[in-house]
Amino acid sequence: MSYRSRSACLIILFVLAFFAAGCPQRETISKINADPARYSKKDVSVAGTVRDSYGFLNYGVYELDDGTGRLLVITERGVPSRGSKVGAKGRIYTGASYGGRSFGTVLEEHDRRAK
Numbered sequence: 001m002s003y004r005s006r007s008a009c010l011i012i013l014f015v016l017a018f019f020a021a022g023c024p025q026r027e028t029i030s031k032i033n034a035d036p037a038r039y040s041k042k043d044v045s046v047a048g049t050v051r052d053s054y055g056f057l058n059y060g061v062y063e064l065d066d067g068t069g070r071l072l073v074i075t076e077r078g079v080p081s082r083g084s085k086v087g088a089k090g091r092i093y094t095g096a097s098y099g100g101r102s103f104g105t106v107l108e109e110h111d112r113r114a115k
Contacts, residue, residue, distance in 0.1 A: 030068035032092060036105040039092040046071060046107065047087035047115070055079035064088060064107075075109040085115040 026045040048066030055061075060079035064071050064086070073088050080086050090109040 028068045029064070029066045029071045032071060033069050033105060036092065036094045040094050041091060043089065043091055043110075044107070045087065045089045048085070050080050050082055050084045050086060053079035053082060061106075072106045073109050074106050075112070077109065077112065080112070080114065087113045087115065 026047065027039070029046055029048065032039050032044065032046070046064060046066060048064045051063045051065045051070065053060060053062035055075075055078055058078050059076055060074075062073050062075070062079045064073050073090070088107060088109050089111040090107045092105065092107055094105050
């Protein structure tokens with residue numbers, strides 16, 4: 001292998017490692033609910049089915065169920081409809097309050113993908 005091809009391979013590996021390190025790890029909701037302090041203020045990714053959703057204008061809350069548990073997701077992008085299968089990325093907060101109600105563990109959504 002020539003010097004150029006080795007250098008190109010190393011650069012590609014470093015770029016892939018950089019992007020992989022920036023992606024939040026996908027977790028199950030049961031793990032998050034079992035130890036919310038471990039995930040507090042950290043970015044995570046979860047996926048599941050929307051069970052309930054409440055929204056007004058572009059703000060809202062929806063409940064995501066991945067089969068292991070349920071998690072409330074706070075969003076500023078509008079809410080998906082009931083029964084939708086979505087993947088959400090965001091930051092976990094404990095002791096959150098929204099609309100005058102207090103909730104235990106919530107995900108503040110930064111990105112969402114529909115399946």
